[in-house]
Amino acid sequence: MPIKQSGKRLRVPWRGVADDKELPLTLPVYMAYCAVAGSLRPWNRLGTKSIITLVTSGDFYFPVFAEAARFFASQIWQAQMFHGNVMEWSDKNNFRHQAEALRDERAILFAPASYELQDDDRLLSDAVVQLGPRTSRHAEAALRRAGLPVSRESVEMLLTEPWSRLSRAFQDRRQPLQALHRLRSLPKPVVVSQPKPVQPLPPRGPTLSDMHGYGSLIEWGYDLAQDIADFKNGIIPWSDVENGVLISGPPGVGKTMFASALANSCSVPVIYGSASRWQEAGALDEHLKAMRASFTEAKEKAPSILFIDEIDVFGNRGEKDRNSAYMRSVITALLQLLDGFERREGVIVLGACNHPDLLDPAIKRAGRLDRHIGVPLPDAAARRRILVFHSGVTLCSADFELFDLATEGLTGADIERIVRDAKRAARRKSERLSSNHIVANLRPLTKLPEAYLRALAVHEAGHAVVSAEVGHSRVSAIKISRHKVEGEIRELGYVEYQPPAPQRRTRVFFENAIATFLGGIAAELEVYGSFTDGAGGADGADLNRATDLATALEGSLGMGYTLVAGAFEQSETSNLRLYLPELRREVHDILETQLARARSIIRAQRPALDAVADRLLEAGELAGDEVFEIIGHHRRSVVSLAKPLLRTAP
Template sequence: MPIKQSGKRLRVPWRKKLDENGLPLTLPTYMAYCAVAGALRPWNRLGAKTIVTLVTTDDFYFPLFAEAARYFSSQIWHPQRYHGNVLQCSDKNFRHEAEALRDERAILFASPSYQIQEDDRLLSDAVVSLGPRSARHAEAALRRAGLPITNESVELLLTEPWSRLSRAFQDRRDALQAIQRLRSLPKAIPPAASEAESPPSTPDPTLSDMHGFGSSLIEWGYDLAKDIADYKAGIIPWRDVENGVLISGPPGVGKTMFARVLANTCKVPIIYGSASRWQEAGALDEHLKAMRASFDESREKAPSILFIDEIDVFGNRGETDRHSAYMRAVITALLQLLDGFERRKGVVVLGACNYPDLLDSAIKRPGRLDRHIAVPLPDAAARRSILKRHSGVTLCSADYEVFDMATEGMSGADIERLVRDARRAARRQSERLNSLHILDNLRPLVKLPSAYVHSLAVHEAGHALVSHEVGYANVADIKISRWRVEGEYRALGCVEYDVGADRPRTRTFFENAIAVCLAGIAAEIEVFGSFSQGAAGDDAADLNRATELATAMVGAFGMGHTLAVEKFSPNAFARMRSSNPELRREIHNVLETELERAKSIIRLQRAAHQALVTRLVDVDQISGAEVAEIIRNHRRPTVSLAKPERRAAR
């Protein structure tokens, strides 16, 4: 029985010896051949007759790909040596079209800038995208040439421009010599790559483009831009413009970026100053001279913004180390420049620091940097926006859950670094940046077992139920996670609620707060018979927070067995408990009483608690309105367990 066979096994040049009856095939030509053969796989048949247009990427060099395409057509489509009908769309003419129609075979290459016309589509049997070179192509080419496959060689073949590869690998030169020759020369960076990374036409960002800074800072920036515009128009005097602000936050949240964006929004120049840069000028006189020069430049370019980075390096004048005299002179000079005899008309001073508490209080007094705005780490929505801005990639909803979990606690700079790593991975694979590259570079996540997820739901539902029963209004979202970051300890669930800002802080208020803190533990005890270690061991853990509240109530606010109190200082609470056994016993009694109250609430409202758990396991997050509705539908009528506020005797 005859066997039908494609031309692939015998004709495709996997082995070098098959080049004897064909055209010479260098290592980069073979890589280009792999890309062409992959695009023309549906027509990889002996004697096939077709005219195909291959749409190329920016990573393209026609002489090399033309040689590869001629080899494909000669080995697969035509039994004889075949040179014709491999063209660029921009170069074809009537004679070329006639030859293609006569031979019934042609391979046309269309560059990304070429607009494919209707006539091109009518002439071609198919218009196919030509994929980029990949690591598999490079490995196959090295294997075929008898060279060792190393990461360095693969990277070289993937990153060098096709034109350089074509010149380096010649028929008269050994492939190993060509690789060594390329390595010995400076690496070429294609202009297109640098332009793609930082397109010159991108407009300068303004506050409307920024995410993750917090609403208060953005609102202040818009107000400042409006005031400066009014000042320029002569509507208001400079004294009505707020000309000093201190912003603080952890490293990487974007304080320096905010300064640049603020200047763009206000349409004023920005002068960059830094405590460490000024100090680099030399001795005290040079230090002060550099600092005055920055202020002078700001006044010359007024209205302007003077950004002082690392302003907390100045410290305060109360320090008594061996450098204190030097720093007192520097701080005094800074105070004089901020509001001394020569007023800084037209200059907005924006100070940035990581530790605002270290800064001298005189710098923060009214008329200087009197407004202080903290820049928080970006929340989940802000992190998504930062990712979109830096990468242009939009994740699907399922991937966002993983992204939100893996990037929790990360700053904008951390996410920017994540995108850089993802771009590098995409370049190594000769692919466009996509969501897979982003997800592959996230911190590794571990999916939690269903039993663990159920215990999280039991714990968080307990918090929500008890907070509702003690009278807290507006219970917000309940959230749990199905993932954890490998090797990192963090909370895997949370409940947000409003305790009421207008409530008096009485003993009852603190007892209710302690009961809510212990409600997760109470729910675990009622359902499982014991609670897990995640409820303690960290400052933000439930049992630690409850202990701090009880310590403050009986030890600092005089709401225990004695009116004798210590100064309210959370840093001293541990010392108070360890040095006063009687106080420690009273704190224990408070915690034990409120734990029992929370357990009784869970027992009485078991149906409501179970309904919350079931719903939370299904959806991972429940809104405050849905929480209230579930409790209302399953609540067992009882006498309210919320402790009434105690009234002081008259």
């Protein structure tokens, strides 16, 4: 039976290939080949199209690495599609390099230590990767491949001799043993130490005062900075300093930048770790060594902050799959490193993740990462401050309105990208960065027609009127958008509610909530005779929320026609309605009853609905107090409209 292959080569070339000795490479080129292949593991797939920049250190010699890179590229790119695009970034000829790379859609570019990569260079590259150094493993593999004995003296020579001397000694026409003897017979070059030029200190980077939109996390950071200062001054022991926190939020909100700002504000070093980076170290033993090494480094530099990114990758020990044994060992090791002050005194662990619910509960227990702080998407005010931080440009009020609309739902990283694009546009025109460049690089906006805005205002006013009449929750704000981001589906209006006061959560409480959810649909039906598709379909749509709440009421809370209750999982509600026709009918009856009730309220309070919609259409946004003042001024006295219909058992 034929064996199916993925088309992917061995991840590293020094672990034995059947025809390894037939590779047309000299000994130093083979060592460089190992370093290149190790750094380019993710792109080691046949036929891939990539432009990669390898950032080198001082231990680099372009002729050797260029030959190694060409051979690596020839193995994954078909020969007819590869024209030798292995080049070196320099202050000259970069335009030609870029043109050739774009022509073939494939290239390996080396950035010497003396060359500073520009933004345009990074944009051209699909990835910018640090080129790993030559190691003893590379030297040993090269010696074995050449049929030479592996000795400490030979390995040391291959690691310490300059690449240029290795290249001249090991030639295709010369036997490797002869080349090795020639190197040994010649004295090593004397390296004259040159005084290093004094480099200006790099900027410290942001501090907590530069961070915007992080909510209570900033307050926690200031408290930690004060505690560390008190600890350094001998005022408090380390046991009084909080030793860890778990922060979560969507990608791009700036969790890594917060770690840097926190370290700068606390005047302590930050050690960056990553669950996925530790795992890349290799097998289980190497994985655990890499993880322990980060904790050891943090302890040696204490007091310090150890930032663990993607900590949710560890998962949960309760998961059952083919990797469960491996991950249980990793999580157990992490718990041992986290547990107690004696193990990591002087080290604050800052864990960051996107999905905190996936994390093992033991990691979040007291003494480990027991404090959890969520980082929301930045609001309009925070987004404006983020813009000023990255650009130094303050927009006028009219531009700020467009900026708020175009950046709604964006993260700090998204806004930084907008500023970067605006700076590039200003450079291309030889102009100073201004608000015009910022606005020009925002997502395109489409102005909504007046009739559409009127329908939005009616819908949102319907929620407010029904909410006020049933007394479910007090409205804190109501808003509609006058523009729409092109090519994007998003809410164009919303009503914010204050948290309801503590009360008995009876069936009437939930029926009032359902009626409030259906208030927008009821208003559209009364005014226009129909409602739009935006009321349902999405998870957060009005009709979806009302349906899920009605399903819980009938299917799990024991408040329907039966006292039978069960655990409520929102993800399972659609299956419950699909496979239980009786439950589906009961949910339909609840929705129909509450929609009729909401429409009755709208009919009775039509003057209040129209007044709120008119004012909202004029202002675009209303505070809760103003909404209730308008409703109170136009409200008609009606008997028992807010009371839900009584139901009797069959």
